[in-house]
Amino acid sequence: MKPQQLKKLLVYLSKDYTIFGPEKVGDRLLIREIKDAKKFKLVNKKPFYSHKEFLIPSSQTLFNYDKNKLLKPRIKRKQVLIGIPVYDLKAFTLLHEVFEKDVYFQEIIRNIILIGHSPVPEETTFYEDYEEHILEHLRFDIFLEFKPKGEFRVFTGSEDGQRILEKVGIKDYEHVEYAGAVPEEGLAITEKIKQKLVKSSKNTKIWKELNKRCIVCGKCVISCPTCFCFNIDDEPAFEKNQGSRIRDWGVCFYEEFSEVAGGEKFLKTIGDRIYNWYDHKFVRIPNEYTLPGCVGCGRCIEVCPANIDLRKTFRDLKKLLKSKKL
Ligand code: SF4
Ligand code: SF4
Known part of the structure; x- marks a missing residue:
């Protein structure tokens, strides 16, 4: 597909949809509404934040x-x-997978067209190498593989994607049938990593050191495209018998995250909460969904003011494991 055809596609979509895509703002690439589809240029760079907010809004009135x-x-x-x-x-x-039965998420997703593209190699990203076969395990409508001279190889992953391309007159695409989220060859996250984490009790020097360094700003959680924990709040209105139920993003690094009635907190120290974050991403999510809870985007590394880098944590775990101190 030629770059002009991408413009044509976006102009067509802009008649019925509001389009959001990456736009350079200062030295960052932020997701903004694309008001003029003709001027949009897709760059092979990572947006500073992911599009998560569009699927699970940071604050959503449930009713x-x-x-x-x-x-x-x-x-x-x-x-x-x-x-x-x-x-x-x-x-x-x-x-x-996580929100499969969530009517709010499903309603949003029914009204969204996802256009993905081939990966962006950057210093902090650490995903597996991109190969075409991965597409059959991903949810998307249209996928653009970057090619030289601003051209794209185009794939569709849904009937909506096919219908849209046909309407615009783009014929040189390949359709990929969704084969389920889990690749046959298993997870990129190995059993070894899981074992390392489980073996490292909350009291190893790794968690103690992170306990000292983390300033509990929550940026890693907010920027992470896979962090999905939330809080539910009931907000009564002044008027009698009126109010709202709100769902907000939860940040598991915050002290009140594990607080229950009576004030008891199950995750007492920062080290407990950091360990919980790793355990959720690398042990419990893979166990529950057979999918990794970390996709290797590197955003948590880039935003952390304390320079905490999960790749280093795993290197340290590996060393401890080798030295049999775990
Ligand atoms: S590298 Fe992993 S844990 Fe960090 S923000 Fe990306 S997906 Fe989340
Ligand atoms: S971004 Fe860094 S300092 Fe902030 S909560 Fe996450 S690990 Fe802690």
Whole structure:
């Protein structure tokens, strides 16, 4: 597909959808509404944040209530998300599994067209090598593989994707049938990594050191495309019998995250909470969904003010394991 055809595609989509894609703002690539589809240029760079906010909003009203009536806000916006690197598509695929029965997520996803693209190699990214066969395990509508001279090899991953390309007159695409989230050859995250983590009790020097360094800003969780924990709050209105139920992103590094009635906290120290984050991503999510809880985008490394780098944590775990101190 030639670059002009991408413009034609976006102009067509802009009639029915609001399009969001990466735009350079200062020295960062941020996801912004694309107001002029003709001027949009897809660059092979990683957006500073992922598109997660569009699928699970950071704050979402689940319902309002008025006396005995439940009033569910309807999602009306039809959106196109473009500029999603392959590792963020992997994260979406995990979110699909996690929120499979969540009516709010499903309603959003029904109204969204996902346009992904081949991965962006950067210093902090550490995903597996991109190979075409990975596409059959990802959720997307249209996928663009970067080729020289600004051209793309085009794939569709859904009937919506096919319908859209046909309407625009783009014929040189290949269709990929979704074969489920889990590749036959198993996970990129090996049993070894899981074992390393489980073996390292919360009290090894690794967690103690991170306990000292982390300043609990929560940026790693907010920037992570796979972090999906949330809080539910009931907000009563001043009017009698009225109020709302809100779902907000949760940050497991915050002290109150594990607090239950009576004030008891199950994750008392920062080290406990960091260990919980690693354990969730690398042990519990793979066990529950047979998918990795980390897609290797490197954002948590880039945003951490304390220079905490999960690749180093695993190197340290490996050393401890070798020296039989675990
Ligand atoms: S844990 Fe870090 S590298 Fe892994 S997906 Fe989340 S932000 Fe990306
Ligand atoms: S970004 Fe770094 S300092 Fe902030 S909570 Fe995460 S690990 Fe801690």
